[in-house]
Amino acid sequence: MALELDAQAIISALVLASLPFILHQILVRHRPGDPPLHKGWIPYYGVARELDQNPEKLLARLHKKYGDIFDVWTNGARMTICFDILEAVPSMYRNTKQMDFHDFEVRLHTPVFGYPVEYRDNPDLQKEIHDLTNVYSINTDNVKLMTEEFTVAFDKLLHQSIREKGTEFVTDMRDWARYLMYAATCKALFGQHFPAEEEQMFRDFLAWEWDFVNMAKHKPMKKIQKGWDARERIFKRISEDMAVNEDKVTDFIKTRIQIHKKYGYDPTSRGFASGMLQLIFAGTANTLPTSFWYLSIALSDPRYTKMLRERIALYVKSDELSSASFDYHGLTNDPILTSFFSEVLRLKASIWGFRLCIEDAILPVGGKEYFFKKGTTIWVPVPIVHRDEEIYEKPQEFEPNRFLKVEDGKMTKKVMFKKNGKLTRLAHLPFGGGKSMVL
Numbered sequence: 001m002a003l004e005l006d007a008q009a010i011i012s013a014l015v016l017a018s019l020p021f022i023l024h025q026i027l028v029r030h031r032p033g034d035p036p037l038h039k040g041w042i043p044y045y046g047v048a049r050e051l052d053q054n055p056e057k058l059l060a061r062l063h064k065k066y067g068d069i070f071d072v073w074t075n076g077a078r079m080t081i082c083f084d085i086l087e088a089v090p091s092m093y094r095n096t097k098q099m100d101f102h103d104f105e106v107r108l109h110t111p112v113f114g115y116p117v118e119y120r121d122n123p124d125l126q127k128e129i130h131d132l133t134n135v136y137s138i139n140t141d142n143v144k145l146m147t148e149e150f151t152v153a154f155d156k157l158l159h160q161s162i163r164e165k166g167t168e169f170v171t172d173m174r175d176w177a178r179y180l181m182y183a184a185t186c187k188a189l190f191g192q193h194f195p196a197e198e199e200q201m202f203r204d205f206l207a208w209e210w211d212f213v214n215m216a217k218h219k220p221m222k223k224i225q226k227g228w229d230a231r232e233r234i235f236k237r238i239s240e241d242m243a244v245n246e247d248k249v250t251d252f253i254k255t256r257i258q259i260h261k262k263y264g265y266d267p268t269s270r271g272f273a274s275g276m277l278q279l280i281f282a283g284t285a286n287t288l289p290t291s292f293w294y295l296s297i298a299l300s301d302p303r304y305t306k307m308l309r310e311r312i313a314l315y316v317k318s319d320e321l322s323s324a325s326f327d328y329h330g331l332t333n334d335p336i337l338t339s340f341f342s343e344v345l346r347l348k349a350s351i352w353g354f355r356l357c358i359e360d361a362i363l364p365v366g367g368k369e370y371f372f373k374k375g376t377t378i379w380v381p382v383p384i385v386h387r388d389e390e391i392y393e394k395p396q397e398f399e400p401n402r403f404l405k406v407e408d409g410k411m412t413k414k415v416m417f418k419k420n421g422k423l424t425r426l427a428h429l430p431f432g433g434g435k436s437m438v439l
């Protein structure tokens with residue numbers, strides 16, 4: 001009798017334990033007309049763990065299995081993944097009325113950048129700020145001005161380092177390069193007076209950035225306390241600086257201040273500081289890793305170092321250790337140097353493209369059409385596109401001349417690559433596309 005009861009209890013426990021798995025299989029289903037669905041076997045979480053730990057490995061495997069578009073089930077929701085650079089991605093970039101980059105970013109405003117809710121929820125103010133930011137940071141002419149400010153700051157910071165450490169010194173390249181890029185970017189964006197050299201502020205920026213993903217995932221306070229406190233100190237420092245240096249800022253920030261005042265926000269306000277933090281992030285999130293990898297790869301092989309040195313030497317105008325000694329236009333347009341740079345970005349940019357459907361939308365993929373409801377985000381795993389062997393020969397290898405085109409003895413930058421026999425510009429996507437493309 002006791003044995004029978006035990007057996008019954010075990011069976012009931014097994015049925016109960018397997019219930020969530022059975023329900024996951026029954027309830028999470030592919031809907032007709034949707035892309036294929038990979039739901040994994042773990043109830044609710046689906047493939048969340050694999051996606052967190054090694055997204056590239058998982059998605060490259062699923063790409064082979066399902067093709068250029070599919071959904072994965074993660075943390076109780078579908079996530080749409082798209083690799084179709086011939087049809088879908090260009091259509092996403094063009095369709096700015098229905099699909100947007102910025103609207104997704106807005107979801108990070110309060111949890112990550114610390115926007116006060118009433119500041120975030122002021123659509124007219126936010127639109128004006130966003131339009132202004134794009135004019136100043138991704139419009140070519142203004143980027144030139146910002147680059148000039150950047151080089152002025154960079155020279156000063158470099159000379160300061162040399163004064164303190166001498167012309168030859170051993171350093172942790174990652175930290176040093178990060179600091180220089182961070183400080184010069186802050187000064188280029190806000191003005192040369194900006195206190196970016198202060199160690200505390202730099203440390204706080206790194207501590208906040210470390211918790212970025214946890215904040216975006218709304219993790220509990222105990223997990224994000226360090227980043228949270230660091231962000232508070234950054235806000236305080238920005239407000240203190242604005243209280244005394246409002247008149248020293250760049251034209252960009254002057255206009256930003258005017259817009260804020262129009263809506264009742266002082267430059268010492270928390271709203272203003274949170275927007276500034278987002279700007280620092282936008283300006284450094286990609287440049288820091290890119291410059292680190294550029295230097296690491298350049299120094300990893302003596303042939304690369306020699307080739308880059310010789311090529312850069314063509315654009316040196318004087319011996320002075322300053323950015324002004326270089327012919328900037330020549331440097332940034334040299335096909336050999338830009339090919340090297342593009343190849344660094346191809347292999348090392350860990351960027352994902354995404355667009356949020358701000359209206360119901362239809363997307364053509366590989367000759368079929370898929371319908372997406374308003375609110376769906378479509379993700380493009382750029383690192384996997386950049387390693388697609390149908391596009392790039394030996395995609396895992398660093399090939400400095402991959403983006404070099406030589407025709408009739410003339411060198412230019414190669415921008416077109418073939419996928420499925422068709423030529424496309426979108427095989428290389430480090431800067432995004434459409435109206436929010438950075439370069």
Ligand code: HEM
Nearest residue numbers: 101102137282283286287290351430431432433436437438
């Ligand atoms: C290696 C350098 C950089 C890379 C690889 C990079 C990459 C990107 C990418 C992929 C996007 C999303 C675009 C899209 O999906 O269409 C983006 C957006 C943006 N980037 Fe960059 N970026 C870089 C440097 C910068 C710098 C230096 C600034 C400013 C000083 C900047 C400011 C912005 C802004 C403001 C946006 C948002 C545009 C919008 O909301 O429409 N970026 N960046």
